[in-house]
Amino acid sequence: MHFCDECGSMMHTAGDTWVCRSCDHEEPRDSQAEAAMTTQDGQQDDGAPEVADATRDDSETIQESCPASDCDSDRAYYEIMPKPGGSYEVRLFTCVECGTKWRES
Incomplete structure (x- = not known):
């Protein structure tokens, strides 16, 4: 080219x-x-790149108490999602122990 x-x-x-x-x-x-x-023809195909799953790495957790009544974990995975309309973002949490999901209120 x-x-x-x-x-x-x-x-x-x-x-x-x-x-x-x-x-x-x-x-x-x-x-x-x-x-x-x-x-x-002369290029090498190394296949698809490896993608890290940051939602399952302990270094990507935050101290946040699980709202489930039978869980006393204080660590959660989190991700930040834009709200429709782009006015602000919301944080979504997943408990590292029981998998309960909730959003920041």
Whole structure:
């Protein structure tokens, strides 16, 4: 792939020239530079990246008493969610011991 020095758009080949379809800028093609470009066939697929589950890591808990009457845990996982309309956010909690869920009131 080659990008236009004038506008940053992706350029396309037209014979011995790179042509920008956005601003009509043209540049001569360089066979040595093109040989150094990695093609899709030459790329390595490492698979999907690992995603950390931050909601289940003890370092991501907060001191918050569980509202369940039969649980005396004082640690909860939490996440912050935007309220519809974007006026403010609400914190959602999940007890690390019993899994009870509640929101900040």
